[in-house]
Amino acid sequence: MEIKIINKSGHALPQYETAHAAGMDLRASVSEEINLKPLQRMLVPTGLYIELPVGYEAQIRPRSGLAYKHGISIVNSPGTIDADYRGELKVLLVNLSDTDFKINNGDRIAQMVIAKHETVSWQPVEELTETSRGEGGYGHTGKA
Ligand SMILES: O=c1ccn([C@H]2C[C@H](O)[C@@H](COP(=O)(O)OP(=O)(O)OP(=O)(O)O)O2)c(=O)[nH]1
Numbered sequence: 001m002e003i004k005i006i007n008k009s010g011h012a013l014p015q016y017e018t019a020h021a022a023g024m025d026l027r028a029s030v031s032e033e034i035n036l037k038p039l040q041r042m043l044v045p046t047g048l049y050i051e052l053p054v055g056y057e058a059q060i061r062p063r064s065g066l067a068y069k070h071g072i073s074i075v076n077s078p079g080t081i082d083a084d085y086r087g088e089l090k091v092l093l094v095n096l097s098d099t100d101f102k103i104n105n106g107d108r109i110a111q112m113v114i115a116k117h118e119t120v121s122w123q124p125v126e127e128l129t130e131t132s133r134g135e136g137g138y139g140h141t142g143k144a
């Protein structure tokens, strides 16, 4: 499937890094180095604008390497890009480590997964179908 994209990033288009990867890495498109302090969050631009087909979304997810090695995550993970959004794709990074983290133009800061989604309507009712789980949750299975 082809998706329309405008690339103002100055970098190559996002690509799958391996044959069967689910996500494409997103690069920072910034004019100067960013210094993300501990617990600081920042909306980092990518210079990319996409036109998703109706029925699709894009999810902006953290990269596990950055998360593990540097505590870099995404505040609203997974970020949701709606099919009718025409603005610049941005990544809401947060530094969960206790040291500064520097981001340079072109660094791969996140990954994006394109996914199908349903659009539903509600059927208001008074009762829901019974199940053995019922209202149990939050670790209730396996208890005596
Ligand atoms: O990580 C993200 C999340 C969102 N967006 C863009 C695309 C998305 O379609 C739009 C709105 O996102 P969302 O619905 O998560 O934010 P909101 O706070 O509900 O804003 P709005 O009232 O504009 O929907 O912002 C991004 O660029 N990056």
Ligand SMILES: [Mg+2]
Residues within 6 Å of the ligand: none
């Ligand atoms: Mg919204």
